[in-house]
Amino acid sequence: MQPKDAAEDIVIAGAGLAGLAAALGLHRKGVRSLVLESSPSLRASGFAFATWKNAFRALDALGVGDKIREQHLQVQALRVVASATGEIVREADFTQQGKRGALEIRCVRRDLLLQALEGELPKGTIRYSSKIVSIEEDGNIKILQLADGSVLRAKVLTQAICYRKLKCSSRRSLYLQVLIGCDGINSVVAKWLGLAKPSYSGRSAARGLAHYPDGHGFEPKFLMFIGNGFRSGMLPCNRTEIYWFFTWTPSEHDKGADESAAKMKQFVLDKLRGSKVPQEALAVIDKSEMSDVLAAPLRFRPPLSLVTGSISKGNVCVAGDALHPMTPDLGQGGCSALEDGVVLARCLGEALAVKDAKGGSAEKERIEAGLRQYARIRRWRSVELIATAYTIGFIQQSDNAIVSFLRDKFLSGVLAGRLLKMADYDCGAL
Known part of the structure; x- marks a missing residue:
């Protein structure tokens, strides 16, 4: 029936x-x-x-x-760093009051x-x-x-x-x-x-999540790197996980980087090592599991x-x-x-x-x-x-x-x- x-x-x-x-x-x-x-x-x-x-x-x-x-x-807080020089170009306090009350941001x-x-x-x-x-x-x-x-x-x-x-x-x-x-x-x-x-923006992004079972020890700050052909950042979700992202404009030399998560992670690390990005930031990406690294074109x-x-x-x-x-x-x-x-x-x-x-x-x-x-x-x-x-x-x-x-x-x-x-x-x- x-x-x-x-x-x-x-x-x-x-x-x-x-x-x-x-x-x-x-x-x-x-x-x-x-x-x-x-x-x-x-x-x-x-x-x-x-x-x-x-x-x-x-x-x-x-x-x-x-x-x-x-x-x-x-x-x-937010800290923006110039990737080419390592200079802090902007800092913002997220505890300040906005027009409609205190600001609030969490990495969810x-x-x-x-x-x-x-x-x-x-x-x-x-x-x-x-x-x-x-x-x-x-x-x-x-x-x-x-x-x-x-x-x-x-x-x-x-x-x-x-x-x-x-x-x-x-x-x-x-x-x-x-x-x-x-x-x-x-x-x-x-x-x-x-x-x-x-439309395709001409850019791509890789994202990942680093796991620290015993705690990562990072301050609850949004760290961002800009310029030098890429834009990258990281911020903690909780006491044991840190989310990170990396956007860039692909070229002929980048072919094959997205064939696997392992190659993509190595590609991101190589790009960042050529800039004034601190070692602790590189360690977050290196800590990410292979399955936790994804890349996609930005539209x-x-x-x-x-x-x-x-x-x-x-x-x-x-x-x-x-x-x-x-x-x-x-x-x-x-x-x-x-x-x-x-x-x-x-x-x-x-x-x-x-x-x-x-x-x-x-x-x-x-x-x-x-x-x-x-x-x-x-x-x-x-x-x-x-x-x-x-x-x-x-x-x-x-x-x-x-x-x-x-x-x-x-x-x-x-x-x-x-x-x-x-x-x-x-x-x-x-």
Whole structure:
């Protein structure tokens, strides 16, 4: 006997930071959602990320901020060093007061954050091994194809509400009102919305996590090296782990460096040894396990394309990397994804909370208006973050003599100020 059809108000594609934040925010608002995740379990690629005050405001709104604070050290200061000379070009105190209170930054392990968000969701919210591979149109009907052969169709139900129908591999059909694309930089939903394809920045990044079972002994400071053709940094997650990153512009001489984790680690060490990077910083990278070193090209969505691009269309929208992929130079990729989740849950939750006698057609209009409101709030924030991250990365990594001189003598304070300004943002409550 086949299971009966089930009604789902909202389907979220992707169980990353944006997807789980949106699902938890909606849950807090009393709205049920279903998260479709392409992998068989939670993914935690990238190891860790800098989590600034704006992200903790979002996490506090979701009710998991204090749990994450308990698991990670608060970073007290930033020190920026010129790689070519070893000179300290900028220091910033992270205990100072910003416009909206004290600054806060912690290096958060991605797996622990995803687990914290997942743990607050009702069982069955996430359905693994469910990947959307295409969205097609047949007249006025939208058809979403899943990797396992399941199909998601638009279907008009009673009261003139436009739903989409999902035929799962279990032969159980689902009806949904909203599709939220949190499916990453290669988002199928973003492609359907017509958003510009992410561009290659010309740079790549390697990231790793060094483990010290008996404690690393490093101060809770963010140490960054800039110039000389690369940008690198490290900061402690807790008493036993240190996260590090390294970005550079690949050349013909670098071919083969990404063939294995061992070669990539050696490539990074060789680059840093040719600069004025202290031995203790090199030791952190050398301490990393082979499996803990990853490399990937850095891509971003052209910011001007988002000025007029469709962040939402009807009852479909995008969030997280599906909306604003950016270079990591601001440390705001994960933070802004959490912001997206809170804002989206608030706008959509408020739209669904209204009940009136007009029935389904009015609800459909409110949903679409709620998604347009979300798009208005996130559009310019996304544009500014992408453009600022790209500019800061270009300046900080450059080995051009003129750019290096201006950066080290005059621009380092401006760049640090922009970094702190982007983090002093409040996405608001649910």
